[in-house]
Amino acid sequence: MEVPVIGQGTWEIDGARPGELRAVEALRAGLDLGLTHVDTAEMYGSGRAEELTGQAIAGRRDQVFLVSKVLPGNASYDGVLQACDRSLRRLGTSYLDLYLLHWESRFPIGETMRAMEKLMDDGRIRFTGVSNFDVPQVQAAQAALRHHRLAANQVRYHLKERGIERKLIPYCQLQEIALVGFTPFGRRAFPRPESAGGRVLAGVAERNGRTVRQVILNFLTRLPQTFTIPKAGDPEHTRENAGGAGWNLPPDDIAAIDRAFRLPLGIFRWR
Ligand SMILES: NC(=O)c1ccc[n+]([C@@H]2O[C@H](COP(=O)([O-])OP(=O)(O)OC[C@H]3O[C@@H](n4cnc5c(N)ncnc54)[C@H](OP(=O)(O)O)[C@@H]3O)[C@@H](O)[C@H]2O)c1
DSSP states (O other): OOOOOOOOOOOOOSSSSSHHHHHHHHHHHHHTTTOOOEOTTTGGGGGGHHHHHHHTTTOOOOGGGEEEEEEEESHHHHHHHHHHHHHHHTTOOOOOOOEEEOSOOOOOHHHHHHHHHHHHHSSSEEEEEESOOHHHHHHHHHOOOOOSSSEEEEOOBTTTTTTTGGTTHHHHHHTOOOEEEOOOGGGGGOOTTSHHHHHHHHHHHHHHTTTTTHHHHHTTTTTEEEEOOOOSSSSHHHHHHHTTTTSSSHHHHHEEEEEOOOOOOSSSSOO
């Protein structure tokens, strides 16, 4: 199925009421612009983000590719089934498009994936996946599934954290597992405009008639089967982020960004 490469995150959309209303407005603006891949989790705001997401998608559920995640503490067989029911209630829907294990749990992966298969068989979720998994962990999750495929792995991916390009992205591409990158703007690691990398991004943005953030989102979705889910609590931010898709960075500009934000040496396990 087709899912837009730029989606919308929902971490920290909960809080004071004016901010929540703005975040719901931002999500709706994103849906209008085709950012229909919406990522949430039972963890975010202890369920509040799911409730707000439910408000944002009310009346247009069929336009949305809706993703949520089960906390590792709920990853037993019964725990997954019950957590999914709670998420569906908060989201005001009868099914999720994708349900992820948020990160590795103390429960055997086979038990968690058996519950995911039951949810798929019952039509409560369409696809299952994992999050924050390295290659061996992905392989274990794949092996644990008996009659369904692992559809996605969601991991951190931004300009200063590109290590997944070494092993994880090639593996997922080979296996036709969607790689969904989170925190595309790096939070505190966002390139400062006066830094060498920031200047390269500004130059690329100017040459392409785009903003720096649009360039970043475009770069992070340049590889096949790679998605990104920026969070914006402000409709103007959402509109800017939507402009990161629908065009291609020229090879020279990709090479310039590649040089400015080099791959790390591969010291981490999942890289
Ligand atoms: N699976 C996991 O373990 C995991 C972990 C972390 C995140 N995630 C998912 O990934 C999503 C995105 O990651 P993230 O929330 O950590 O970070 P992010 O999307 O990289 O950055 C969010 C921050 O960037 C700002 N922002 C967004 N668009 C902007 C724009 N056009 N101009 C200026 N500022 C802009 C937002 O501000 P405003 O809110 O003011 O717009 C917010 O402060 C999360 O919301 C969540 O759904 C998953």
